[in-house]
Amino acid sequence: MAFFFGLGGLFYVSVLLVNAIAILSEDRFLARIGWTSGSDPGFGGMQENSVKAKMVNLVSSVRTLMRIPLIVINTLIIFYELILG
DSSP, X not given: XXXXXXXXXXXXXXXXXXHHHHTOOIIIIITTTTOOTTOOGGGTOOOTTSHHHHHHHHHHHXXXXXXXXXXXXXXXXXXXXXXXX
């Protein structure tokens, strides 16, 4: 139980948050709340310097760049928990 208060717990929480961002579906979830990256700023879309546009870019970047590293990290965590858990 004391493990959750150290750096290991912080690592688990950060991996879980990145996993949550990575699995968000743009068609099913993000489009419903208006967080798609394909909107045109000239027709009522987002401005590039708004917080919403930056969050959409962050979600898109995490989904693109962290796909392979997350597979490796999640596999290592699963093996760690199975062996030492």
